[in-house]
Amino acid sequence: MKRIAVLISGRGSNLQAIVNxxxxxLIDGEIVVVLSNHEDAAGLSYASQRSLTTVVLDHRTYSxxxxxxxxxxxxVESFRPDLVVLAGFMRILTREFxxxxxxxxxxxxxxxxxAFPGLHTHRRALQAGVKLHGCTVHFVTTEVDVGPILIQAAxxxxxxxxxxxxxxxxxxxxxxxxxxxxxxxxxxxxVIKDGLVRVSxxxxxxxxxxxx
Ligand code: GRF
Numbered sequence: 001m002k003r004i005a006v007l008i009s010g011r012g013s014n015l016q017a018i019v020n021x022x023x024x025x026l027i028d029g030e031i032v033v034v035l036s037n038h039e040d041a042a043g044l045s046y047a048s049q050r051s052l053t054t055v056v057l058d059h060r061t062y063s064x065x066x067x068x069x070x071x072x073x074x075x076v077e078s079f080r081p082d083l084v085v086l087a088g089f090m091r092i093l094t095r096e097f098x099x100x101x102x103x104x105x106x107x108x109x110x111x112x113x114x115a116f117p118g119l120h121t122h123r124r125a126l127q128a129g130v131k132l133h134g135c136t137v138h139f140v141t142t143e144v145d146v147g148p149i150l151i152q153a154a155x156x157x158x159x160x161x162x163x164x165x166x167x168x169x170x171x172x173x174x175x176x177x178x179x180x181x182x183x184x185x186x187x188x189x190x191v192i193k194d195g196l197v198r199v200s201x202x203x204x205x206x207x208x209x210x211x212x
Pocket of ligand 1: 009012013014043088089108135171174
């Protein structure tokens, strides 16, 4: 069974989806630590309620990104994770941290990458007038929001959408594709070659398309 570290900064709804998927048997893994850089993250209270091990590491108490990430690496590594999952962890990680977890570090980004990397993706999607939007699970590389794409989910942008309606439509599919991606990782089914990810074994849908 794979050992999973989950890094969060806030609400933790993806963390909850992952916990549910472990409980339902979709993910053959265990969460060995939930680490947050904000002590008041709602996801931390949830993790404590579920009796998960939690760690708070406040980045504001470190003199530099390098110093924070060195300690982050030390703390995460002390739990000997097979996989590190970024679930709304709002920090850009150093090259050293990313390199340590090459092909073992996942992120979920709320857009159909390579469209809209960075912040405020839903607002920017509305401004751009795109009719399809969604989310992407990818392996993390040193360039932000660029690593090998593992699975994507697409949802329509509806004429009357505001930012929060669009965000919640995307979030619902985030909660489906992140556990799916993690389950493939835990089953050793992910093959990365030339920056592309294939899922080995029985047929696996690397796209989820939601009509409304
Ligand atoms: C999600 O929208 C995710 O795509 C982004 O940060 C948000 C985290 O939400 N990376 P939550 O904390 O999992 O509820």
